[in-house]
Amino acid sequence: MTYRRTLMGLIGGAAVAAMATGFGATSALAQEVTLKLHQFLPAQANVPKLVLDVWADNVEKDSGGRIKVERYPSMQLGGKPPELMDQAIDGVADIIWTVVGYTPGRFPSTEVFELPFMMTDARAMSRAYWEMFEKHMKDTEFKDVHILGTWVHGPGLIHTADPVESPDDLQGMKIRGGSRSVNSLLTKLGATPVGMPVPAVPEGLSKGVIDGTTIPWEVTAALKVPELVENHTEFTGKALYTLTFVLAMNKPKYESLPDDLKKVIDDNSGLEFSVFAGGTMADADGPSRVIAEDLGNNIITLDADQTAEWQALAMPIYDEWIADMESKGKDGNALIEEAQMLIEKYSQ
Numbered sequence: 632m633t634y635r636r637t638l639m640g641l642i643g644g645a646a647v648a649a650m651a652t653g654f655g656a657t658s659a660l661a662q663e664v665t666l667k668l669h670q671f672l673p674a675q676a677n678v679p680k681l682v683l684d685v686w687a688d689n690v691e692k693d694s695g696g697r698i699k700v701e702r703y704p705s706m707q708l709g710g711k712p713p714e715l716m717d718q719a720i721d722g723v724a725d726i727i728w729t730v731v732g733y734t735p736g737r738f739p740s741t742e743v744f745e746l747p748f749m750m751t752d753a754r755a756m757s758r759a760y761w762e763m764f765e766k767h768m769k770d771t772e773f774k775d776v777h778i779l780g781t782w783v784h785g786p787g788l789i790h791t792a793d794p795v796e797s798p799d800d801l802q803g804m805k806i807r808g809g810s811r812s813v814n815s816l817l818t819k820l821g822a823t824p825v826g827m828p829v830p831a832v833p834e835g836l837s838k839g840v841i842d843g844t845t846i847p848w849e850v851t852a853a854l855k856v857p858e859l860v861e862n863h864t865e866f867t868g869k870a871l872y873t874l875t876f877v878l879a880m881n882k883p884k885y886e887s888l889p890d891d892l893k894k895v896i897d898d899n900s901g902l903e904f905s906v907f908a909g910g911t912m913a914d915a916d917g918p919s920r921v922i923a924e925d926l927g928n929n930i931i932t933l934d935a936d937q938t939a940e941w942q943a944l945a946m947p948i949y950d951e952w953i954a955d956m957e958s959k960g961k962d963g964n965a966l967i968e969e970a971q972m973l974i975e976k977y978s979q
Contacts (some may be wrong), residue, residue, distance in 0.1 A: 664892060666884070667708065669718060671706055671728075672829070678849075690895055693895045698892060712733050715733070726880045727879055730876055732812065732813070737772075738768070744875050744970060747945035751974060753785045757905045757909030776879040778880075784850075784874055784913065785915075789843055792862065798941060804822045810875075820944055833856070847913075848915075849913070852918075860928075861929055863923055867938045
């Protein structure tokens with residue numbers, strides 16, 4: 632930039648423009664790219680701070696400053712969280728981070744990772760998710776975007792105004808779910824599911840629109856959930872549920888990049904990034920749980936026998952999901968078996 636300002640001072644802006652037109656891109660006038668990254672959480676929340684900013688900072692550094700990533704938290708570019716995927720497809724944003732389940736049924740293969748009591752370890756599951764994305768989803772369900780990362784959060788649990796120790800305690804409760812899979816689970820457990828994006832949870836709790844919410848520990852601090860409800864129900868062994876996420880890029884924008892900048896994006900994306908993202912979310916569970924402890928909240932940890940009662944009620948969801956996938960021309964049973972095999976493999 633100093634070199635460019637010097638030129639402008641000596642020979643004027645018109646001459647510089649002529650040089651750029653006459654000689655094309657050179658090392659002094661290398662192509663620079665600005666990418667708008669749009670997502671639904673406040674900038675200080677764990678995922679923006681610990682995952683998305685790390686990705687963006689690394690891309691900027693590795694590109695030698697030729698790529699600039701502008702970050703737009705809390706839907707600052709407009710729209711609602713369920714619209715993020717279409718914003719990436721349409722080019723409203725260059726890159727988006729979203730919960731896949733915000734668009735119910737649109738990316739059905741991802742739901743294999745959201746089935747109840749499937750999740751054990753976020754890193755193992757995120758690795759399995761990426762492998763199955765490349766094999767089953769990249770050129771089909773996600774063909775309209777360029778996917779940069781696929782991952783899941785840590786164990787999902789229930790946060791409620793009144794204590795919940797058994798499914799009977801959920802009867803009549805309005806509980807927020809983050810995807811159609813979670814809403815189906817809540818119905819099986821006797822609750823009334825309420826679909827809403829996670830940014831709406833604090834208002835929903837404070838106004839009594841919902842009696843509780845399903846979210847992992849890591850996002851509770853940013854949403855002030857431990858200050859809004861006093862009871863938190865955890866499970867032993869496999870988690871009640873998890874949600875799937877993607878970091879997605881507008882396909883024409885990615886394809887318009889020169890090869891060296893595509894490589895910068897590629898080198899910071901994919902399998903290892905997905906594992907990092909899922910693991911980072913899971914690692915943030917502990918500090919957020921401590922906040923609830925320090926407030927004196929009631930943390931209920933169900934033992935294996937108690938958890939088994941919930942599992943039994945949830946199991947019909949598997950058969951229903953397999954049938955739904957069959958209606959879409961997909962082998963749901965094979966997807967479940969493949970996911971379980973990979974998760975077990977990478978959990979060792």
